Amino acid sequence: MGKGRAPCCAKVGLNKGSWTPEEDMRLVSYIRKYGHANWRALPKQAGLLRCGKSCRLRWINYLRPDLKRGNFTADEEATIIKLHGLLGNKWSKIASCLPGRTDNEIKNVWNTHLKKRVAPEQKKDGGKSKSKSKKKIIRADVLVPSPSQSSTTTTINFSSGDSGEQSNTSKEEREQEQEQDKIEIPVLDPCFDFDMLVDPVPGSEAYCPAVSAPTSPCSSTSPACARGADALLDLPDIDIGPELWTIIDGEYGGGCTEAPPPWSNAAACEAGATAATTTTDEEGKEWWLENLEKELGLWTPSEDFHLHVGPQCQPGRVDPPSADMEDPVTCYFQAGSTDATWQGPEPPSEVISYRK
DNA sequence: AACCGCATCAACCGCTCGTGT
DNA sequence: TACACGAGCGGTTGATGCGGT
Incomplete structure (x- = not known):
C-alpha cells in the first residue's frame, strides 16, 4: 500500500509472542461483556498490552467458544x-x-x-x-x-x-x-x-x-x-453443551455472516441481534466461562466466578471499562488466593497449552 | 543422558479489501 | 473521486515437542 501507516504492533511496550492465561481471561471476559466491534480499541479498553490484530487472532484462532479442538477427522x-x-x-x-x-x-x-x-x-x-x-x-x-x-x-x-x-x-x-x-x-x-x-x-x-x-x-x-x-x-460430537447451542440458535438466525458469540455486542455483527439478557443466556455464558476456566486450570468446584466480582465489577454495566478500571478479570486475579501471577495448575495440554 | 533433526502450530507480518469521510 | 483507516486474509516464522540415534 505504501500509505505510510505504521503497523498496528509498532507501538513500543506492547506484548508479543505467546499469550498468558491472564491475557486470555482478560480478552475473553471483555469480549464476553462488550463484544468485539472494534478490535483496534479493544486492547486498550480491555487493559491488554496487545495490538488489536493480535487480540483478534487469539480470539478467532484459540478462544472462540465454538472452536473444535483435537485432531481433524x-x-x-x-x-x-x-x-x-x-x-x-x-x-x-x-x-x-x-x-x-x-x-x-x-x-x-x-x-x-x-x-x-x-x-x-x-x-x-x-x-x-x-x-x-x-x-x-x-x-x-x-x-x-x-x-x-x-x-x-x-x-x-x-x-x-x-x-x-x-x-x-x-x-x-x-x-x-x-x-x-x-x-x-x-x-x-x-x-x-x-x-x-x-x-x-x-x-x-x-x-x-x-x-x-x-x-x-x-x-x-x-x-x-x-x-x-x-x-x-459424520463428525464426532462437539464438546459444546446444549445450553450453548440453545443460545446460539436462539439469537443468530440469519443474515450475519459471522455469528457472534452469544454474549457479544449486537452491533458487532447484526443489528437485529439482541444482547444476551435472558436467563438461558446468562446460564450459557456462565457455563462457557466456567468451561474456559476449567481449560485454563482456574476453576475448582467450590469456586464461583461471581464471588470474585467486586463492587467495582458490577454486572450489567454497559460502558466499556477504561484500562485502569477494575474489571472482572482483574477482580478475578486479585481475589482470594488467585492473584495476578499465574499460580494455577498446569492446564491440560490437550486443551489449551501455554508456551513458556 | 545428550544431542540432533524433523514436525507441529501459535503468532506475526505484510498486504489487500471494504467502508467511511 | 481520493484518501484514510480498520478488518481480514494468506504466507511465513520461530518456539516447542518429540522421536531417533
Whole structure:
C-alpha cells in the first residue's frame, strides 16, 4: 500500500509472542461483556498490552467458544482436500465450511499433512487437477439447488489464481476476465455434495436427505451449518453443551455472516441481534466461562466466578471499562488466593497449552 | 543422558479489501 | 473521486515437542 501507516504492533511496550492465561481471561471476559466491534480499541479498553490484530487472532484462532479442538477427522480432511481443489489457498472460505475450525488451523493441517498426501496423487494424474477444478465449477453452475439452499449463492472468483497474483492486463480486461470466471454456485452448504461437482448422478438426491434444511447460510460459526456439517461429515460430537447451542440458535438466525458469540455486542455483527439478557443466556455464558476456566486450570468446584466480582465489577454495566478500571478479570486475579501471577495448575495440554 | 533433526502450530507480518469521510 | 483507516486474509516464522540415534 505504501500509505505510510505504521503497523498496528509498532507501538513500543506492547506484548508479543505467546499469550498468558491472564491475557486470555482478560480478552475473553471483555469480549464476553462488550463484544468485539472494534478490535483496534479493544486492547486498550480491555487493559491488554496487545495490538488489536493480535487480540483478534487469539480470539478467532484459540478462544472462540465454538472452536473444535483435537485432531481433524478423516471426513474433515477429505473436505479440506476437496475444497482446496476447488478454492485453492482460500483458507477462510474453506474454514467457513468446517464448523469449529479456523483458517489458521486448516492452513497448518494442509501444509503439514494434507499437502504431502495429495502431492503424490497429483503426480499420478499428471497435474490435471487445475483444469479439473475449473470444470468442477462449471458443473456446479448447473446444479439445481435444493430447497434448503434457496436462492443463497456465493460468488467465487477463480480467475485470479492464487492470492496476490497480479496480472499485467488492463483493469478493464481483468474485470472482464473476472466476470467470465465468476460463477455463482450455491453457497457452500454443509449439505453440498462435492462429489456432485465431478460425478453428478442425474436425478440423485445430492443434498443429504437425512438432514433438515439449514436455516441460514453456511458460516463459520453458524449452528445450522454445524448441524448440517455434522450430518455430512459424520463428525464426532462437539464438546459444546446444549445450553450453548440453545443460545446460539436462539439469537443468530440469519443474515450475519459471522455469528457472534452469544454474549457479544449486537452491533458487532447484526443489528437485529439482541444482547444476551435472558436467563438461558446468562446460564450459557456462565457455563462457557466456567468451561474456559476449567481449560485454563482456574476453576475448582467450590469456586464461583461471581464471588470474585467486586463492587467495582458490577454486572450489567454497559460502558466499556477504561484500562485502569477494575474489571472482572482483574477482580478475578486479585481475589482470594488467585492473584495476578499465574499460580494455577498446569492446564491440560490437550486443551489449551501455554508456551513458556 | 545428550544431542540432533524433523514436525507441529501459535503468532506475526505484510498486504489487500471494504467502508467511511 | 481520493484518501484514510480498520478488518481480514494468506504466507511465513520461530518456539516447542518429540522421536531417533
